[in-house]
Amino acid sequence: MSMRRNPLLGIGSTERWLIVVIAAMCLFLGLTTDTFLTLVNLFDLLNISAVNVIFAAGLLVVLIAGGIDISFAVAASVTQYLTALTVGHLGGGNWAIGFAVASCYGFALGALNATLIWRFRIISIVVTIATFNLFFGALMFLTQGVSIYDLPDWWLDRIILFEFDTANGYAELTLPVAVMIVVIVATWFLIRRTTAGRQLYAMGDNPEGARRVGINIAAMHYLAYGWLGVTAGIAGLMQAHYAQEVVPNALYGRELDVLAAVVLGGARLGGGRGTLLGAILGVALVAITQNGLNLLGVSPYAFKMIVGAVILVAITLSNSGMASLLSGFRTRPERVPS
């Protein structure tokens, strides 16, 4: 019998492992560097990671529903561009309009994926690889790769939530962190507390069973990919706020980082399993690894290699368990009762 999972927080064995590993890394980095365990650095980590956590929350919903999406990061770039153009047309706008517009564009792009996947019964990875190329190609072609620096003031002005004057300088928490928290709470509420969220889990767990009990499969597709679209739109808005510009290829490649972090957090490719806490811890582990290597003066080229290795080890362990890895290399045919 496996360890009991807390049904609301979702602390299972994967999450426990991640917490232990993260704690060990923090301890190690705290002892070997004098900058890691400072409020300035930790707040900075939060500010930097907020965008990825927002992406991760959205992607988790799609993975739970049994799908996958490669296109969300470039969709966020498209959303940034369209939002910048739209608020320009509207004469500037404000945060409320910005969130509304970005969410709408994000939802529309997600809904396009959902339509292709559900309506034409194409598997999600094929659809989203295609839309990934479509979105990115169209964006680069139509914008000629030109960045937008001329964003409205509300979008660029930094909003500081908390500020502490410490010995190492100012420690600040900024707007993306607050938005991240809102997205986390909303996503947690969706997947854990609403009946629609449970239907998403059910669909990812056993699609045929879900159809038979009468779950509206089409609606679930629009919910999952739409939710990821909206979070991607919001993440795009935040990334432009953080970077102070809209660069068409700024988020290119981010999809794989986020996907890796979410899978590291225990979400199953194939659906039905995954927790928000796990996804957040996955992003945190990757961010701390990067930050730690940085502080230790390790070459940034080593970063991807180490993250890749960490993910392989984590996934191998969660698939086979520590015990079977240590007990030698006897092959045991996996058998399914027919």
Place this chain on the structure above:
Amino acid sequence: MLLRLDNVSKVFGGVQALRSVSFDVAPGEVLCLAGENGSGKSTLIKIISGVYRPEPGATMLFDGEPIDGLTPGVARSLGIQVIWQDLALFPEMSVAENIAFERNLGAGLRLVDYSAMRDAAAGILARLGVTLDLDSPLRELSIAQRQIVAICRALIADARLVFMDEPTASLSQAETDALLVIVRRLSADGIAVVFVSHRLAEVLEVCGRVTVLRDGRNVGTFPTQGMTQTRLTELMTGQTFDQAVRAADHSASATVLEVRNLTRRGDYEDVSLTVRRGEVVGVTGRLGAGRTELALSLFGMNRPDGGEILLNGEPLRLRSNRDAIDAGIAYVSEDRLSLGLVQPQSIADNTALPVLDRLLGAAGLLSEKRKSVLVSEWVRRLSVKIGRPEDAVSTLSGGNQQRIVLAKWLATEPKVLILDSPTVGVDVGARAGIFAIVHKLAEEGMAIILISDEIPEVYFNCDRILHMRDGRLIDEYLPGATPIDRIESHVHA
């Protein structure tokens, strides 16, 4: 009558799946719906559960009220529930959530009420007199326990008529008995249960009446009192079968396969057996007795920890199944549909797969001519009904697919043939054909191991029966010398 159907027909494409079938179920009765694969059982269930519409002219009454234009939702709201063979449960979710999942259904954003789900699930389990941990994920449950969860899910929806599609297919005898206790309890509560099964013995035991379908027609409904298995088989297939023991003494023939003290920790222990030329040796025992694990070891896919395997007196070292195939051992797997055949590929490609290296022509390339000679020879020898050898294997019926699996392994010209549950999912009629082939191969001198948990199958087709329990060979029976019911009770004890 709770349910009464008359003149129900269904046509798919040009195929008449049901022809003017009548069917009725009384409240609280346990009825069996028997028929071979393709006889129309599933089509009938799907019509009653609202998945398919019957052709015009059908009468369908539930509680005396017409139920034309039935949809799955309406059928459920009337209390018609189907427990499909694959159960349609959610492995990652808790037992409670699986049972009470209908509380999560419906459109709109509503809150999940975990405690109400737990209470509802606990109530249903108590009603059945079963204890299950409400919080364990379903994937940690046995198949039998999952079956109970599926029944609970049907009951929570106020079921009045429950269809169970092959509910005992993967249960042991004890688990089957426990299920039948539950079925009787439902029946006592006034819930009608329709069993869809082709394991016939249990059907006769639990059901009051049996309705037999054949080729989309209702052959008739009979009281199970006085009904025998043989008679029921004849009704289902429209053929008569003479079941006679064919055991013969082969102790004078040469030993082909000898296994000495073979052990693999956790799977089986200290197994010794011999199979002689022309002999069919049955290996029976309950699910999980180690039968398949032993077979896989003989086929080089499950390396033993100790002991010896000898072929024609020579010690054999099997590092992989390639070694086993080269030595002349063939294994027809239990799960032929997913493991035994490459479904979308052609009949010819499937048949030639294990022997591609023997079909090389000039320049070491695959010779299409040699391939087609091989394929047509086996199709003829096993009388497989096929369209063209280029057709996908998935176009064939279960029985013919099983023959292609056999053809594929026979093409390797084995000395030892291991058949693992060769008739699972194969019709009664087609089974006889497969065993006729097995007997012919034995007469030609092949040594055959037949693994099956259906005692009659090994009893009427083997020369000797080995009984495996908890990884050990515990007994050996000679069909004819030991009565079949004694073996049955011994194996299922």
